[in-house]
Amino acid sequence: xxxxxxxxxxxxxxxxxxxxxxxxxxxxxxxxxxxxxxxxxxxxxxxxxxxxxxxxxxxxxxxxxxxxxxxxxxxxxxxxxxxxxxxxxxxxxxxxxxxxxxxxxxxxxxxxxxxxxxxxxxxxxxxxxxxxxxxxxxxxxxxxxxxxxxxxxxxxxxxxxxxxxxxxxxxxxxxxxxxxxxxxxxxxxxxxxxxxxxxxxxxxxxxxxxxxxxxxxxxxxxxxxxxxxxxxxxxxxxxxxxxxxxxxxxxxxxxxxxxxxxxxxxxxxxxxxxxxxxxxxxxxxxxxxxxxxxxxxxxxxxxxxxxxxxxxxxxxxxxxxxxxxxxxxxxxxxxxxxxxxxxxxxxxxxxxxxxxxxxxxxxxxxxxxxxxxxxxxxxxxxxxxxxxxxxxxxxxxxxxxxxxxxxxxxxxxxxxxxxxxxxxxxxxxxxxxxxxxxxxxxxxxxxxxxxxxxxxxxxxxxxxxxxxxxxxxxxxxxxxxxxxxxxxxxxxxxxxxxx
Amino acid sequence: xxxxxxxxxxxxxxxxxxxxxxxxxxxxxxxxxxxxxxxxxxxxxxxxxxxxxxxxxxxxxxxxxxxxxxxxxxxxxxxxxxxxxxxxxxxxxxxxxxxxxxxxxxxxxxxxxxxxxxxxxxxxxxxxxxxxxxxxxxxxxxxxxxxxxxxxxxxxxxxxxxxxxxxxxxxxxxxxxxxxxxxxxxxxxxxxxxxxxxxxxxxxxxxxxxxxxxxxxxxxxxxxxxxxxxxxxxxxxxxxxxxxxxxxxxxxxxxxxxxxxxxxxxxxxxxxxxxxxxxxxxxxxxxxxxxxxxxxxxxxxxxxxxxxxxxxxxxxxxxxxxxxxxxxxxxxxxxxxxxxx
Numbered sequence: 001x002x003x004x005x006x007x008x009x010x011x012x013x014x015x016x017x018x019x020x021x022x023x024x025x026x027x028x029x030x031x032x033x034x035x036x037x038x039x040x041x042x043x044x045x046x047x048x049x050x051x052x053x054x055x056x057x058x059x060x061x062x063x064x065x066x067x068x069x070x071x072x073x074x075x076x077x078x079x080x081x082x083x084x085x086x087x088x089x090x091x092x093x094x095x096x097x098x099x100x101x102x103x104x105x106x107x108x109x110x111x112x113x114x115x116x117x118x119x120x121x122x123x124x125x126x127x128x129x130x131x132x133x134x135x136x137x138x139x140x141x142x143x144x145x146x147x148x149x150x151x152x153x154x155x156x157x158x159x160x161x162x163x164x165x166x167x168x169x170x171x172x173x174x175x176x177x178x179x180x181x182x183x184x185x186x187x188x189x190x191x192x193x194x195x196x197x198x199x200x201x202x203x204x205x206x207x208x209x210x211x212x213x214x215x216x217x218x219x220x221x222x223x224x225x226x227x228x229x230x231x232x233x234x235x236x237x238x239x240x241x242x243x244x245x246x247x248x249x250x251x252x253x254x255x256x257x258x259x260x261x262x263x264x265x266x267x268x269x270x271x272x273x274x275x276x277x278x279x280x281x282x283x284x285x286x287x288x289x290x291x292x293x294x295x296x297x298x299x300x301x302x303x304x305x306x307x308x309x310x311x312x313x314x315x316x317x318x319x320x321x322x323x324x325x326x327x328x329x330x331x332x333x334x335x336x337x338x339x340x341x342x343x344x345x346x347x348x349x350x351x352x353x354x355x356x357x358x359x360x361x362x363x364x365x366x367x368x369x370x371x372x373x374x375x376x377x378x379x380x381x382x383x384x385x386x387x388x389x390x391x392x393x394x395x396x397x398x399x400x401x402x403x404x405x406x407x408x409x410x411x412x413x414x415x416x417x418x419x420x421x422x423x424x425x426x427x428x429x430x431x432x433x434x435x436x437x438x439x440x441x442x443x444x445x446x447x448x449x450x451x452x453x454x455x456x457x458x459x460x461x462x463x464x465x466x467x468x469x470x471x472x473x474x475x476x477x478x479x480x481x482x483x484x485x486x487x488x489x490x491x492x493x494x495x496x497x498x499x
Numbered sequence: 500x501x502x503x504x505x506x507x508x509x510x511x512x513x514x515x516x517x518x519x520x521x522x523x524x525x526x527x528x529x530x531x532x533x534x535x536x537x538x539x540x541x542x543x544x545x546x547x548x549x550x551x552x553x554x555x556x557x558x559x560x561x562x563x564x565x566x567x568x569x570x571x572x573x574x575x576x577x578x579x580x581x582x583x584x585x586x587x588x589x590x591x592x593x594x595x596x597x598x599x600x601x602x603x604x605x606x607x608x609x610x611x612x613x614x615x616x617x618x619x620x621x622x623x624x625x626x627x628x629x630x631x632x633x634x635x636x637x638x639x640x641x642x643x644x645x646x647x648x649x650x651x652x653x654x655x656x657x658x659x660x661x662x663x664x665x666x667x668x669x670x671x672x673x674x675x676x677x678x679x680x681x682x683x684x685x686x687x688x689x690x691x692x693x694x695x696x697x698x699x700x701x702x703x704x705x706x707x708x709x710x711x712x713x714x715x716x717x718x719x720x721x722x723x724x725x726x727x728x729x730x731x732x733x734x735x736x737x738x739x740x741x742x743x744x745x746x747x748x749x750x751x752x753x754x755x756x757x758x759x760x761x762x763x764x765x766x767x768x769x770x771x772x773x774x775x776x777x778x779x780x781x782x783x784x785x786x787x788x789x790x791x792x793x794x795x796x797x798x799x800x801x802x803x804x805x806x807x808x809x810x811x812x813x814x815x816x817x818x819x820x821x822x823x824x825x826x827x828x829x830x831x832x833x834x835x836x837x838x839x840x
Contacts, residue, residue, distance in 0.1 A: 039527055043534045108581050111545035115583055118551070119605035126604040159593075159601050166589045189533055196526040203519035210512050217505060 014244035018215060021246070025211040029204040036200045040193040047189060051182045054175045058168055064100050065164045067093050068124070072157050075131050079138055079150055090135075094128060101125075113174070116167040120160060127156040218248040222255060235263050286468045293390060293461050308337040332362040350418065350425070351383040353392045357416060360393055364400065372400060373413035382418050385425045387492055388469050391462050392416065395429040395488050398459050403433025403486050423494050430487040436480040444478060459488070466490065550580035550609070552803055553602035555595060557613040557639070559586060560719055562745050563770055563790065564613065567637070570796030571611065578800055582611065599623040603630050609803035610634040614641030614649070621645075633806045637799050638790075647806050650798040650816040657788060657820050658697020661741055664767055664786050664822075665698070666705045668739055680737040681711040682726065682747050691743050698741070710737070714747050723750040730754055736764050739785070745770035748787065752778045771823055771831070779828050786824035794818045 013021065070093040077086030101124055105117040134149035221240060228237050239256040242249050311334045318326035336359040339352070354376070361374040396414055404412025417428045444459060463476050470493065480486040554571055556564035568584050575582040585607075586598040593601065596619050602610050603626055610627055614620065614636035621644035624634045633647045640649040669677035681698065683691045699709060715725040726747065730736070740755075742748040748768035752775070755761055761783055768775050768787035778784040798816040806812040823831050 036523065036527070040530070043531055047534050108548040108551040109545040110548070110576065110581055112588060114545060115551070115581070116588075119583075119601075122606040123601070123604045126606065155597075155600060156604050159597070159604065162589050162591045162593075169590065170588065185533065185536070189530065192526065192530050192533065196523055196530060199519050199526065200523050203516055203523060206512050206516045206519070210509055210516065213505070213509060 332359040335359045347386045348389040350385045371409035375415045377417040399431035403431035424491040428489040432485040435482045548581040552582045552609040553585040553607040554611045570792045574796045611799045614639045648802040654693040655697045658694040659701045662698045662701020675706045676708045678737040679739040681741045726750040741767045788820040
């Protein structure tokens with residue numbers, strides 16, 4: 001990744017903003033196209049200029065001829081009439097001629113045109129000299145001399161015109177050849193420039209493709225990823241590699257973060273769902289057990305409502321008859337059954353559970369005429385600890401049924417202790433009965449003993465409910481020794497007990 | 500996989516772009532080179548020379564003059580000067596006097612002139628001298644003018660040679676007396692007279708009967724007609740016809756072929772054109788005399804150079820003829836190469 005970042009940093013273009021990238025692409029291609037155009041334009045212009053120059057020599061020769069004719073007509077006019085205008089024309093044309101003559105070749109060469117130029121130049125000089133002499137002679141009024149000089153001039157003028165005409169022809173021929181060569185070459189240059197232009201255009205198109213590709217490729221990848229996600233199972237989608245540092249790069253980064261948080265969210269929801277369903281299952285199981293307990297209770301206590309109402313009527317009767325003990329007995333019985341009817345809810349205060357045990361013991365003692373000793377050792381602070389309902393009474397009932405039933409009347413003793421131990425609320429039911437076999441204890445602890453095998457609301461039911469309620473924590477403990485009684489302890493964690 | 504394919508595509512495209520870029524740059528440079536070459540078409544290569552001489556021929560169309568001009572030109576170029584044939588390549592044909600005038604007014608450094616005996620020519624030579632232009636005459640002199648030198652053929656010895664040839668033809672044909680007709684050039688004046696009298700002198704007492712006629716060669720087309728007329732007017736065809744210039748020789752040869760006179764007469768010719776050499780091979784021309792044109796050319800140029808350098812030059816340079824007949828025809832190679840088709 002570090003290498004990648006280094007490359008990214010080095011790749012200046014990749015890190016540019018998209019708008020700048022686009023501007024750069026168009027600028028680069030436009031500059032290339034413009035450069036090629038300007039180059040071709042300048043060179044073509046140069047070529048055209050050269051073609052234009054081809055006939056310039058003809059033009060200058062024609063000028064020369066025109067000027068010579070002007071000089072001659074000036075000379076003729078002056079010699080004929082001594083006119084000032086003619087003389088002016090003569091001098092002006094002579095001056096002009098001097099300039100034109102300077103453009104002519106002055107050296108001996110083996111080139112016919114150049115050599116003829118030289119001849120023309122020299123003949124012009126001779127002409128001008130002779131013409132000057134003619135004018136001088138005219139001023140001196142020497143008719144014979146200026147006539148002779150004029151004739152000489154006319155001859156030379158004739159030669160000159162022939163020369164100029166011939167050279168012009170010759171030059172026109174070579175110039176035309178040059179012109180043809182130039183025009184032909186120009187055609188080649190046209191083809192060449194078209195080729196160059198075409199190549200440059202193709203290059204530009206390719207450049208645009210490459211550069212736009214670098215811009216759009218990350219976008220395409222991004223959209224492909226988005227498609228992948230939209231087709232489901234985003235948790236299997238790998239995050240995108242960030243290539244550039246432009247807007248797309250930023251979007252890609254944000255996209256990756258979003259993908260990560262989606263994955264995280266999905267994982268959390270999944271665990272939550274699992275926990276919820278587990279909880280539901282547990283509640284359902286608890287309810288089932290409670291219902292089971294209640295059913296068994298109802299089966300054993302035939303029609304408790306009816307009994308409870310009947311008992312209340314009995315208590316009122318006994319009160320009217322002044323039988324206080326009977327009243328007490330019946331009330332306890334009524335409380336006992338009322339608890340079962342009323343406490344269908346799951347959790348109750350520990351004090352209520354203890355009250356139920358009190359009622360139960362009272363009833364039993366009346367039945368067995370006070371033969372069962374019941375002792376309580378209660379830590380008052382723990383009375384408000386919340387516990388699952390109907391957990392103590394079955395234990396007490398169990399102790400009486402299986403522990404002390406075979407003892408001599410008045411010897412059996414059941415003790416209920418509630419105390420605190422290491423942030424635990426301990427509820428212990430102990431008896432001094434015959435004890436329980438290790439085998440049976442093991443079976444009970446391993447939930448191998450079926451509830452149906454025990455009569456009444458069994459210890460197994462209590463255990464199962466405690467397990468469910470406290471998440472299988474080891475809260476139930478059963479200890480026993482032969483003829484030394486059985487001690488059953490429920491340890492309720494105080495943090496779970498909503499004190 | 501997709502990314503790597505994309506990367507390959509981009510790399511290939513980038514490669515193509517790089518190649519195209521170099522192609523464009525190379526193309527642009529090549530293009531510029533092409534445009535620059537366009538200008539070079541106009542530029543002509545030429546050599547400069549310090550001196551310019553004018554060559555003025557009697558007849559600018561004459562093969563001898565043209566060959567002589569070529570020789571002179573070649574020699575001049577190798578000796579630091581340039582010779583132009585005045586009046587050539589012009590749209591008008593100028594007279595000899597006009598051509599001399601042109602040469603004077605265009606201020607050449609010297610004139611090589613095929614002279615004549617006319618006063619006009621002498622005056623023009625005088626005018627040139629006044630303008631500081633030296634004139635040398637070639638082939639024909641201009642006697643009594645202020646020409647600086649004459650580079651001439653030895654006409655007397657040429658005449659003697661013609662006479663000797665006539666005698667040998669007479670002996671070969673065993674025809675006595677041998678009749679011979681000399682065709683003189685009207686314009687040639689002095690030179691032909693010398694040759695004529697030398698021939699006369701040479702054949703005296705050698706059983707040869709000489710007659711002469713003048714060929715009108717005033718225009719390029721009259722020569723052939725004139726020859727035809729002369730031959731038509733003759734009662735008897737002469738055994739030998741002597742021609743003193745190239746055009747007459749060729750015209751006579753054509754006439755005897757046309758008139759079916761081959762074998763009845765032979766020609767003693769002048770000049771060594773291909774037609775004449777062919778005629779020698781076929782036997783119509785017995786012998787011809789050719790000018791040593793390269794010697795003459797060198798003498799002309801050297802004379803002018805010498806005068807320009809020192810102010811003095813020898814007044815007369817003589818050169819000889821070469822005789823060509825069937826015996827030496829195979830060994831002979833015309834100077835200056837073939838000059839006609």
